[in-house]
Amino acid sequence: MTERTHYRICPLCEACCGLRVHTEGARVVAVRGAEDDVFSRGYLCPKGVALKDLHEDPDRLRTPLVRREGVLRPASWEDAFAEVERRLPPLLAEHGRDAVGLTVGNPSAHKMGLLLYFSRLAKALGTKNIFSASTLDQMPKQLSAGLMFGHWLSIPVPDIERTRWLLVIGANPVVSNGSLWTVPDFRGKAKALRARGGKMIVVDPRRTETAAVADEHHTLRPGADVYLLAAMVHTLFDEGLVRTGRLTPHLSGIDDVGAAVRPFAPERVAARCGVPAPTLRRLARELAAHERAAVYGRIGTCTQRFGSVNSWLVDVLNALTGHLDEAGGAMFPHAAAFAANTQGAPGRGRGITTGRHASRVSGAPEVFGELPMTVLAEEIETPGPGQVRALITVASNPVLSAPGGARLSKALETLDFMVSLDIYLNETTRHADVILPGLSPLEDSHYDVAFPQLSFRNHARYSGPVFAPPDGHPAEWRTLLRLAAIARGQGAQADVDALDDQLLEAELRKLAGDAAPPLMQALAGHRGPERLLDLALRTGPFGDLFGRKPGGLTLERVQAAPGGVDLGELAARLPELLRTPSGKIELAPPSLLADLQHALAELEVPAPPLVVIGRRDVRSNNSWMHNLPLLAKGPFRGTLQVHPDDAARCGVADGGAAELASAHGRVPVQVELSDALPPGVVSLPHGWGHDAPGARLALAAERPGANLNELLDVRARDPLSGNAVLGGEAVTLRPR
Numbered sequence: 001m002t003e004r005t006h007y008r009i010c011p012l013c014e015a016c017c018g019l020r021v022h023t024e025g026a027r028v029v030a031v032r033g034a035e036d037d038v039f040s041r042g043y044l045c046p047k048g049v050a051l052k053d054l055h056e057d058p059d060r061l062r063t064p065l066v067r068r069e070g071v072l073r074p075a076s077w078e079d080a081f082a083e084v085e086r087r088l089p090p091l092l093a094e095h096g097r098d099a100v101g102l103t104v105g106n107p108s109a110h111k112m113g114l115l116l117y118f119s120r121l122a123k124a125l126g127t128k129n130i131f132s133a134s135t136l137d138q139m140p141k142q143l144s145a146g147l148m149f150g151h152w153l154s155i156p157v158p159d160i161e162r163t164r165w166l167l168v169i170g171a172n173p174v175v176s177n178g179s180l181w182t183v184p185d186f187r188g189k190a191k192a193l194r195a196r197g198g199k200m201i202v203v204d205p206r207r208t209e210t211a212a213v214a215d216e217h218h219t220l221r222p223g224a225d226v227y228l229l230a231a232m233v234h235t236l237f238d239e240g241l242v243r244t245g246r247l248t249p250h251l252s253g254i255d256d257v258g259a260a261v262r263p264f265a266p267e268r269v270a271a272r273c274g275v276p277a278p279t280l281r282r283l284a285r286e287l288a289a290h291e292r293a294a295v296y297g298r299i300g301t302c303t304q305r306f307g308s309v310n311s312w313l314v315d316v317l318n319a320l321t322g323h324l325d326e327a328g329g330a331m332f333p334h335a336a337a338f339a340a341n342t343q344g345a346p347g348r349g350r351g352i353t354t355g356r357h358a359s360r361v362s363g364a365p366e367v368f369g370e371l372p373m374t375v376l377a378e379e380i381e382t383p384g385p386g387q388v389r390a391l392i393t394v395a396s397n398p399v400l401s402a403p404g405g406a407r408l409s410k411a412l413e414t415l416d417f418m419v420s421l422d423i424y425l426n427e428t429t430r431h432a433d434v435i436l437p438g439l440s441p442l443e444d445s446h447y448d449v450a451f452p453q454l455s456f457r458n459h460a461r462y463s464g465p466v467f468a469p470p471d472g473h474p475a476e477w478r479t480l481l482r483l484a485a486i487a488r489g490q491g492a493q494a495d496v497d498a499l500d501d502q503l504l505e506a507e508l509r510k511l512a513g514d515a516a517p518p519l520m521q522a523l524a525g526h527r528g529p530e531r532l533l534d535l536a537l538r539t540g541p542f543g544d545l546f547g548r549k550p551g552g553l554t555l556e557r558v559q560a561a562p563g564g565v566d567l568g569e570l571a572a573r574l575p576e577l578l579r580t581p582s583g584k585i586e587l588a589p590p591s592l593l594a595d596l597q598h599a600l601a602e603l604e605v606p607a608p609p610l611v612v613i614g615r616r617d618v619r620s621n622n623s624w625m626h627n628l629p630l631l632a633k634g635p636f637r638g639t640l641q642v643h644p645d646d647a648a649r650c651g652v653a654d655g656g657a658a659e660l661a662s663a664h665g666r667v668p669v670q671v672e673l674s675d676a677l678p679p680g681v682v683s684l685p686h687g688w689g690h691d692a693p694g695a696r697l698a699l700a701a702e703r704p705g706a707n708l709n710e711l712l713d714v715r716a717r718d719p720l721s722g723n724a725v726l727g728g729e730a731v732t733l734r735p736r
């Protein structure tokens with residue numbers, strides 16, 4: 001048997017580590033970190049090793065399934081597409097484009113074909129009912145970045161290798177290796193930060209794995225981030241610590257920010273934060289005093305009522321202390337391809353617009369072309385024009401990943417038609433009429449489309465497929481285009497390659513006019529996602545500009561570089577990066593200023609005796625890694641962590657069975673005592689609850705865990721971004 005070693009970018013989390021996959025024939029024999037990867041330098045976590053398990057998982061779908069007489073049965077690809085063609089176009093013709101909903105999940109961000117072709121399907125459908133995982137965890141940051149800098153993914157990230165003071169709020173990068181910040185081996189980088197005399201401070205309700213390696217941990221009351229952040233900004237103004245340095249001529253709205261935070265004196269909000277006022281003031285002073293410092297806030301700051309305000313205040317802190325766009329501060333990556341902030345005229349743009357339409361039932365505004373995932377169930381349930389009667393899900397499992405899963409599950413049963421593009425028959429796809437399986441990540445090529453825009457260092461890396469796809473199994477981009485052809489009325493038999501050519505040529509004509517045909521010719525060596533990638537690399541900031549910049553990037557050049565191409569440390573990008581209409585950093589967007597004032601009304605609201613928050617485990621990512629033996633083995637990780645004082649008060653014991661209840665639902669849980677939490681706060685990880693009948697996740701079902709989302713209020717959202725509120729729900733706990 002021939003032994004081979006393949007380079008593969010790990011598609012399982014945002015860290016995007018480079019791996020070496022060792023194979024013997026059609027078998028994976030080992031997965032290791034790629035030492036020569038220019039970005040991750042040999043790092044990997046247990047999830048990366050489990051790529052072997054994912055590839056070999058007997059539950060991973062390899063054949064389409066079509067519902068016949070109420071049962072999902074294996075079908076040929078032709079039969080599956082024929083069923084879509086039989087049922088989808090009549091529905092569109094009778095009820096209109098908005099009658100079809102479209103959901104997309106987190107794994108699509110890690111599949112080049114899915115990410116680049118999803119928009120082609122969305123456009124072909126022409127529906128306003130588009131929902132994604134972004135409104136479950138990150139839309140607030142996208143919104144605040146869009147309002148401040150002019151584009152949704154112009155998100156500054158800590159320059160971790162040069163910073164000397166790092167404040168981490170509501171994030172656990174030792175476990176996640178960054179989120180909206182691609183930073184493999186965060187633990188190693190944090191250790192290096194401290195070894196060079198730097199300091200890391202963590203603010204979080206739980207003493208997280210990141211807090212455990214930090215210099216300081218401050219226990220924040222769930223949902224109080226807005227008060228902590230506003231109090232720090234208040235201190236900067238109050239104590240004359242605002243120093244905007246080089247950015248001064250590019251900043252708009254400093255005085256408005258100062259006025260908006262005036263009511264948030266540390267002494268006024270400290271009790272709500274659970275952090276003493278002198279500490280709040282000291283953190284602001286230290287941030288201002290350090291030459292190289294950065295504030296990073298993530299999922300805990302986003303999944304709250306004031307998620308957008310929190311996300312904005314994090315960047316306000318960086319900007320007001322002269323740490324935005326400075327070495328060792330919060331900097332903007334420079335992606336080699338696909339970044340909107342490298343396209344068009346530098347320094348000024350159209351900015352962003354929200355609310356171009358609203359959800360039909362709750363009136364939730366569109367943000368980034370999406371509606372909140374938490375309104376999907378009511379849009380299916382509520383009759384009237386625009387009712388969602390059919391659904392296409394792409395790598396998404398909202399029944400487990402969004403609040404109100406049980407209600408959504410019932411709503412999905414009432415749909416006229418449902419299609420899922422997914423590798424599993426899971427809690428959501430079990431409701432589908434047709435399931436079209438994606439490829440194993442090892443059968444697919446990859447380039448990280450989104451994450452170089454969020455990376456701690458600039459890079460361009462590509463990995464080809466480790467194994468050839470099974471005969472007749474189309475790549476996901478082809479499946480999406482075939483669905484698009486059906487939605488466009490071209491039929492399931494449409495020539496996908498011809499459609500791909502037409503769509504690209506039409507786009508090139510818009511961009512380049514008469515130069516489109518020669519450009520198509522120059523790109524003729526590739527098809528599908530690779531052709532889009534070659535175009536994006538060659539016309540990107542490091543590209544060869546089709547020969548006008550010799551030595552610049554092309555796909556061939558990136559493919560030829562073992563371990564990728566290093567494009568250097570982060571460099572200053574302001575004002576070039578800005579795409580705001582004013583050409584300035586909008587420090588005081590009116591919608592954020594106004595919403596901050598709403599926080600005052602909630603300042604005095606008494607805390608419930610017990611609230612629940614989520615957490616993340618290194619062996620888990622969202623809802624879809626609980627079926628892999630390597631990650632599932634060992635102690636059960638879906639436990640409810642409870643402080644010993646709360647356990648004694650509620651009469652529950654370590655390892656015991658209990659019931660956790662809220663005003664919205666109740667779930668059985670397994671208790672784990674932990675003093676990492678303060679009294680009054682319990683923690684249950686999300687993405688569990690694998691006990692739904694009809695799902696095919698045999699290993700996950702052995703220890704299904706409890707679905708945290710069953711306890712959450714489906715109506716609770718950050719009103720600006722539509723992001724769900726996932727933490728801080730009042731709960732009660734009792735033995736079972």
Ligand code: SF4
Pocket residue numbers: 010011012013014015016017043044045046047048049176177184
């Ligand atoms: S940290 Fe993320 S990208 Fe790296 S090996 Fe683990 S799962 Fe893969």
